[in-house]
Each structure stands twice: as C-alpha cells, then as structure tokens.
Amino acid sequence: xxxxxxxxxxxxxQTTQRLLDAAQKLIAKKGLDAASVENIAAAAGxxxxxxxxxxxxxxDLFIELLRRDHEKATAELNALRGDPSLPVDHVQSRxxxxxxxxxxxxxxxxxxxxxxxxxVRDARFRAKLNALMTEKRAQIADFIRYFYERVGVxxxxxxxxxxxxxxxxxxxxxxxxxxxxxxxxxxIAESLLTVFVDSIMRLARLEADSTRRD
Amino acid sequence: xxxxxxxxxxxxxQTTQRLLDAAQKLIAKKGLDAASVENIAAAAGxxxxxxxxxxxxxxDLFIELLRRDHEKATAELNALRGDPSLPVDHVQSRxxxxxxxxxxxxxxxxxxxxxxxxxVRDARFRAKLNALMTEKRAQIADFIRYFYERVGVxxxxxxxxxxxxxxxxxxxxxxxxxxxxxxxxxxIAESLLTVFVDSIMRLARLEADSTRRD
DNA sequence: GTATCAGGATACGTATATGTATCTGAATAC
DNA sequence: GTATTCAGATACATATACGTATCCTGATAC
Numbered sequence: 001x002x003x004x005x006x007x008x009x010x011x012x013x014q015t016t017q018r019l020l021d022a023a024q025k026l027i028a029k030k031g032l033d034a035a036s037v038e039n040i041a042a043a044a045g046x047x048x049x050x051x052x053x054x055x056x057x058x059x060d061l062f063i064e065l066l067r068r069d070h071e072k073a074t075a076e077l078n079a080l081r082g083d084p085s086l087p088v089d090h091v092q093s094r095x096x097x098x099x100x101x102x103x104x105x106x107x108x109x110x111x112x113x114x115x116x117x118x119x120v121r122d123a124r125f126r127a128k129l130n131a132l133m134t135e136k137r138a139q140i141a142d143f144i145r146y147f148y149e150r151v152g153v154x155x156x157x158x159x160x161x162x163x164x165x166x167x168x169x170x171x172x173x174x175x176x177x178x179x180x181x182x183x184x185x186x187x188i189a190e191s192l193l194t195v196f197v198d199s200i201m202r203l204a205r206l207e208a209d210s211t212r213r214d
Numbered sequence: 215x216x217x218x219x220x221x222x223x224x225x226x227x228q229t230t231q232r233l234l235d236a237a238q239k240l241i242a243k244k245g246l247d248a249a250s251v252e253n254i255a256a257a258a259g260x261x262x263x264x265x266x267x268x269x270x271x272x273x274d275l276f277i278e279l280l281r282r283d284h285e286k287a288t289a290e291l292n293a294l295r296g297d298p299s300l301p302v303d304h305v306q307s308r309x310x311x312x313x314x315x316x317x318x319x320x321x322x323x324x325x326x327x328x329x330x331x332x333x334v335r336d337a338r339f340r341a342k343l344n345a346l347m348t349e350k351r352a353q354i355a356d357f358i359r360y361f362y363e364r365v366g367v368x369x370x371x372x373x374x375x376x377x378x379x380x381x382x383x384x385x386x387x388x389x390x391x392x393x394x395x396x397x398x399x400x401x402i403a404e405s406l407l408t409v410f411v412d413s414i415m416r417l418a419r420l421e422a423d424s425t426r427r428d
Numbered sequence: 429g430t431a432t433c434a435g436g437a438t439a440c441g442t443a444t445a446t447g448t449a450t451c452t453g454a455a456t457a458c
Numbered sequence: 459g460t461a462t463t464c465a466g467a468t469a470c471a472t473a474t475a476c477g478t479a480t481c482c483t484g485a486t487a488c
Contacts, residue, residue: 031247033245117245121243133393161406164397164402171386172386172389175386176330178334183344192375
C-alpha cells in the first residue's frame with residue numbers, strides 16, 4: 001500500500017469526508033445520542049482532536065451530513081428525471097422509483113428520521129432541517145405536477161400537499177418495515193405505495209371523465 | 215394538603231405510576247437516551263433508588279410505559295367502536311376518529327416513535343414491541359373490515375395490509391407535522407388522511423359497480 | 429409494643445460524555 | 459534549509475450516566 005502524499009487542503013477534505021462517512025454509519029446504527037464524538041472519530045481512524053478541528057459540534061457535523069446526503073439524493077433524482085427512455089405515464093413504476101430513491105439505503109433513511117426527531121425537540125435545528133425538507137418536497141411536487149400534466153387531469157389536491165402525503169406514507173412505511181420487517185415486507189411496502197398513488201390518479205381520471213360528460 | 219395514609223402496596227403502585235408518568239413526559243420531551251433514570255426519578259419526586267426498586271432497567275420501564283399506553287388506547291378505541299350513535303358509513307369521519315385516537319397526544323406519539331427507532335436497533339426489544347404492534351394493527355384491521363362490509367364491497371387489498379398503510383401514513387404525517395409544523399398543518403394532515411381513505415373506498419365502490427355492470 | 433420487613437434514600441464504584449487548552453510533526457512559504 | 463503554520467494528537471477539567479450495595483424509616487405482623 002503506497003502512502004500517498006497529500007496537500008494540506010486535500011488531506012483536510014479527506015478527513016472531513018471520512019468523519020462524515022463514519023458518522024453516517026454510526027448514527028444510523030446507534031442513534032444520534034448514542035453515537036459519541038469519540039466513537040465517530042475513532043471509527044474514522046482519528047481522535048477527537050481531528051473532529052473538533054473539522055466541526056464545531058456534533059450538531060454541526062450532523063447538519064453537514066444531512067446536507068451532503070440531500071445533495072446526493074437530488075443528483076440522483078435529477079438523473080431519474082432526465083432519463084427520457086422511461087415511460088413517464090407509468091405512474092406506479094415512477095412512484096416506486098422515487099420511493100426507492102428517496103431513501104436509497106437504510107442508513108440514509110435512519111439519519112433523516114433521527115433528524116426529524118431532533119427537529120421536533122430543537123427549534124434551532126428544526127429551522128435548518130426544514131430548509132432541506134422544503135427543497136425535497138418541492139422536487140417531489142414537481143414530479144407530481146409533471147404526472148398530472150401528462151395524464152391531462154387537474155389535481156384535486158395541490159401537488160405540494162400530495163408530495164407531503166407521499167413522503168409521509170413513504171417514511172411511515174419504511175419505518176414500519178425497519179421496525180417490523182416480518183410484517184411489513186418489501187412487496188407489501190411497494191404495494192401500499194402504488195395503491196396510494198394509483199388510487200388518487202385513477203380517481204382523478206375517472207372524475208375528469210364524468211365531469212367532461214356532464 | 216392532607217397527607218394520606220397509604221398501604222405498602224398502594225404506595226408502591228403510586229410511585230410506579232408516578233415514575234411512568236414522569237418517564238412519559240421526559241422521554242417524549244428529550245428522547246429515550248437523553249432522559250436519564252436520574253431525571254425521571256427526580257421529575258417524579260423520587261431518587262434513583264425508587265426507580266430501581268420498581269423497575270429493572272430503563273428498557274424495562276419503557277416497555278411497561280408502552281404497554282400502559284397501548285391499553286389506554288385500546289380502551290378508547292373500543293369505546294369508539296361501541297358507540298352506535300355514530301354514522302358508520304361516514305368513512306372519512308371515522309378515519310379521522312381513529313387517526314385522532316391513534317396518537318391521542320403528542321407525548322404518546324413520541325414515545326411510540328422512539329420505540330420504533332429502538333426496535334430497529336435492538337432485536338430483543340423489537341420482539342417485545344411487535345407483540346404490541348400486532349395487536350394495534352389487528353384492531354385497525356377489524357375496523358377496516360367492518361367498513362368494507364358496511365359499504366358492501368370486497369376489499370382489493372387485505373384489510374391487514376390496509377391497516378398497515380393507514381398506520382404508516384398516519385405516523386408519517388404526524389411526524390411531518392411535529393417536525394415541520396409550519397408546512398404540515400392540522401387541516402392538511404386531516405385532508406391527506408381522508409384523501410387516502412376516501413380514494414381507496416370510492417375506487418373500490420366504483421369498480422364494484424362497473425364489475426356488476428359487466 | 430416490639431420485631432420484622434421492604435420501599436425508597438444515600439453512598440459508592442466505574443464508565444463515558446463534551447469541550448478546551450496545549451503540544452507535535454509534517455506540509456508550506458521564502 | 460530555516461521559519462512558520464496548522465491538522466490532528468494528547469492532556470485536562472467537568473459533568474453525568476448506570477447499576478449495586480448499604481442504610482434508614484415507616485408500614486406490617488404478632
């Protein structure tokens with residue numbers, strides 16, 4: 001193994017990322033409270049000194065972690081959107097895509113749920129988190145608007161609200177799945193998501209038809 | 215304030231309940247990890263000695279707390295069910311009832327969400343929690359079955375699964391509401407719940423009609 | 429009324445947390 | 459090559475956690 005020579009900046013950036021990686025794993029695994037600064041630093045191969053040299057506090061690292069994850073997710077969502085080969089009108093499969101992408105892995109999901117819990121309790125943190133959440137919601141709402149246009153129906157419920165509903169269901173289902181995996185299996189989870197989306201879309205279509213007929 | 219004379223058993227029972235009350239408040243407010251045994255005992259007006267005299271550990275108290283809350287909820291749900299004056303076929307209002315009852319207050323909701331998070335991480339605890347969750351789900355499923363019967367439609371999705379969907383949505387919405395109260399307002403939350411329930415029921419009805427026509 | 433018993437307080441031992449202050453060695457500047 | 463600077467290690471000062479072992483005091487038994 002060849003020891004690379006790194007510039008100061010590169011080295012610093014590397015430790016920052018390693019600390020974030022370690023934090024993601026540990027916070028997902030043990031929870032935000034239980035994951036100590038010491039644990040995180042050690043898991044990344046450093047000491048607390050390195051931690052405090054790169055972050056002001058655990059909260060500081062945490063919000064940074066969420067930001068990083070959010071940016072990753074945004075990039076993936078945009079990629080999904082940009083892909084013109086997918087049949088846009090297959091609403092269910094698209095819903096599955098977004099759902100699958102929303103919490104790409106369990107770690108990602110867990111840190112966001114931890115974040116929500118913290119936000120409930122800490123007003124300062126809540127403000128920071130909500131800035132990210134609002135972006136997320138806007139992205140999903142855009143997708144929904146797009147669907148409606150494609151299907152040619154006016155949404156009965158504002159897309160922003162439907163986005164919140166979709167996100168809520170997705171999060172609820174995912175948490176159910178992780179805490180009761182025996183009951184909320186993968187297929188059931190997907191089925192519930194699609195039933196939700198499908199029902200609303202088909203109902204909208206049916207009503208549009210009947211209105212047209214009047 | 216007259217100092218009551220209590221028997222040993224009554225006194226013990228009283229401290230147990232006071233400890234549980236204090237724990238509920240504190241765990242909801244600060245989280246399971248942050249709520250220390252010391253804090254809980256002190257808030258209840260006791261010391262750690264009393265705590266360990268009544269519970270084996272924090273986990274032990276926590277599961278007891280959940281059990282107590284679950285029993286309270288069950289009683290209320292049964293009361294709701296037993297009331298024959300309510301128009302059963304108003305599905306939305308019934309859904310609202312159940313939703314409102316599911317997490318009667320924020321404290322109750324928070325401890326259950328804490329429980330889910332712990333269950334994800336601790337297999338032993340998960341087993342205990344799931345025993346309670348299964349009961350909860352069965353109760354909701356019964357309600358759903360009842361609705362379907364009343365409406366006279368065969369459920370396209372098994373009631374057990376719909377129950378899970380309903381619970382997931384309710385929990386997701388509630389968590390959204392508590393972490394982003396500015397966006398997920400009360401009315402929007404209720405609207406989302408009813409849209410979900412309503413869409414599925416109406417769709418089922420519409421399809422039953424069209425099938426009948428074939 | 430005296431002996432017993434146990435609920436709950438106090439004390440103890442140990443582990444681990446956060447954050448700051450100081451030190452050190454390797455990367456930069458000149 | 460020497461001086462400087464700063465990323466990260468070490469040391470320090472506090473605080474707080476859990477759980478057990480012991481003690482005290484008021485309720486029970488007789």
